[in-house]
Amino acid sequence: MRPTLRTFWAILCAVPLALLLLLVAPSVVSLVGYYLALMGCLLLLDGWNCPKEANLRFEIIEPAQIFLGETAELTLAVQRSNGTPAPPVLAAVAVNDVLEQAAQTPVIIPSQTGEAVLTLTPRQRGMAELPTVWFRWTGPLGLMERQSVQSPDLTVPVLPNFQRAAKAASDLMGAAADEFGPRAFPRHGEGSEFSSLRDYMTGMDPRTIDWKRSARYRGLLTKQYEAERNHQVILAFDTGHLMAERLGSLSRLDHMVNAGLVLAHAGLKSGDRVGLFSFDSEVHFYVKPLRGVSSFSHLQHYLARLTCSKTESNYTLATTRLAEVLNRRTLIILFTDFVDTTTTELMRENLSRLAVHHLVVFVALKDPYLKRTADKAMTTTRDISRAATATALIKERRLLFSNLRRQGVICLEPDEAHLVSAMIHQYRTIINRELV
Numbered sequence: 001m002r003p004t005l006r007t008f009w010a011i012l013c014a015v016p017l018a019l020l021l022l023l024v025a026p027s028v029v030s031l032v033g034y035y036l037a038l039m040g041c042l043l044l045l046d047g048w049n050c051p052k053e054a055n056l057r058f059e060i061i062e063p064a065q066i067f068l069g070e071t072a073e074l075t076l077a078v079q080r081s082n083g084t085p086a087p088p089v090l091a092a093v094a095v096n097d098v099l100e101q102a103a104q105t106p107v108i109i110p111s112q113t114g115e116a117v118l119t120l121t122p123r124q125r126g127m128a129e130l131p132t133v134w135f136r137w138t139g140p141l142g143l144m145e146r147q148s149v150q151s152p153d154l155t156v157p158v159l160p161n162f163q164r165a166a167k168a169a170s171d172l173m174g175a176a177a178d179e180f181g182p183r184a185f186p187r188h189g190e191g192s193e194f195s196s197l198r199d200y201m202t203g204m205d206p207r208t209i210d211w212k213r214s215a216r217y218r219g220l221l222t223k224q225y226e227a228e229r230n231h232q233v234i235l236a237f238d239t240g241h242l243m244a245e246r247l248g249s250l251s252r253l254d255h256m257v258n259a260g261l262v263l264a265h266a267g268l269k270s271g272d273r274v275g276l277f278s279f280d281s282e283v284h285f286y287v288k289p290l291r292g293v294s295s296f297s298h299l300q301h302y303l304a305r306l307t308c309s310k311t312e313s314n315y316t317l318a319t320t321r322l323a324e325v326l327n328r329r330t331l332i333i334l335f336t337d338f339v340d341t342t343t344t345e346l347m348r349e350n351l352s353r354l355a356v357h358h359l360v361v362f363v364a365l366k367d368p369y370l371k372r373t374a375d376k377a378m379t380t381t382r383d384i385s386r387a388a389t390a391t392a393l394i395k396e397r398r399l400l401f402s403n404l405r406r407q408g409v410i411c412l413e414p415d416e417a418h419l420v421s422a423m424i425h426q427y428r429t430i431i432n433r434e435l436v
Contacts, residue, residue, distance in 0.1 A: 007143045010039060010143070014035055046138075049140050056079070056080060057079055057080070057081055060130075060154065066122050067122075069161045070161065077109070078091075087140075088110055088137065090137070091109055091135050092106040092133070096131075098126040098127065098129070122158040133151075136148075162300065197221045204222055205222075232326075232436075233267050235333050236278075236333065237256065240309060241280075242313075242339060253307075255419055261303060263424065274290060276299060276302050281309070281311035287299065313343075315347050316346060319353065332359065351404060364413055374390040
């Protein structure tokens with residue numbers, strides 16, 4: 001328990017009061033002593049009536065999760081142990097860098113309701129930490145105050161915003177996309193899995209006619225096939241330092257995580273099994289392929305933990321470890337980026353070995369800075385040097401893509417605005433053609 005700022009100013013007022021009395025009426029200057037004695041009595045009285053921490057019950061209700069780009073509410077409640085209303089309480093919360101620092105602004109918990117709400121706004125994916133909560137209240141006169149420091153060590157996952165990414169994909173691809181409809185729609189086409197029979201019509205492939213059933217039906221019937229399900233898909237994320245570069249409002253990694261979320265949901269909903277793999281200079285985690293839409297939240301929580309490191313990516317270690325854990329042909333979608341020629345050559349060698357037994361999709365976002373620098377009007381020798389370097393880097397990227405395609409790797413280089421639609425389109429093409 002300690003005096004409040006009000007007490008400080010009330011006692012400080014005794015100084016000018018004493019000076020005034022000395023100038024005007026020195027005989028009554030002793031009134032200042034009575035004033036200070038009265039203040040002492042009021043302090044004791046206020047401290048006696050200020051509720052003790054043991055007589056108050058504090059409650060902190062954190063949200064289960066927060067989606068990036070949205071807000072969530074943290075509820076702080078206080079009441080007396082006997083159930084009567086508590087005095088007004090000033091509360092403050094400490095947060096880490098995952099949340100906006102505005103969440104640390106103190107709020108008043110009124111005695112009428114006994115609770116207040118703090119708005120939590122995420123800045124990035126990760127685990128939002130709330131290690132400490134302070135509660136401070138005063139006595140009836142506001143002269144003495146007590147403080148309680150709670151250490152709940154709360155953690156709230158900040159998850160990638162799947163709904164926003166899915167909406168963007170729906171807008172780009174059309175609202176009738178089967179991955180975002182109410183149920184998975186059979187993917188008819190040149191698959192190997194029998195789906196149904198239908199009447200033969202002019203223009204159909206005669207090889208699809210089922211002659212035995214046609215004889216019973218006394219009319220020509222053709223077999224319809226759909227793409228086989230139960231494929232194994234691995235979303236591999238490079239979390240090296242290059243992935244921290246920001247393109248628009250998000251980093252490269254965030255753009256790719258959003259695309260991976262939509263792709264994971266589409267794969268799970270269509271009957272495939274989806275797993276995760278994360279690496280930079282070392283392998284961080286491997287999530288075995290899971291089946292069913294109910295597994296989506298599990299994958300979403302793992303993707304929320306992805307953060308960019310300050311190290312170089314080790315493609316040799318990553319591809320070797322991934323090849324060891326995969327026991328069947330798998331669609332591997334690698335989200336990464338590269339700059340120098342040494343990294344490019346190591347990447348090509350390791351991906352070519354991985355592509356012998358698996359279908360690899362190499363995804364790297366376009367670098368708008370390289371394009372702008374190469375096309376910029378050159379007025380100085382520095383501009384010429386920069387344009388030459390940018391042009392050389394663009395040629396190296398094209399050469400890598402050309403070499404990877406010759407070795408059976410599918411390469412994608414969309415801009416960030418079309419990444420989701422490009423990934424879904426490529427996934428559909430692969431599955432419908434049964435390339436896995």
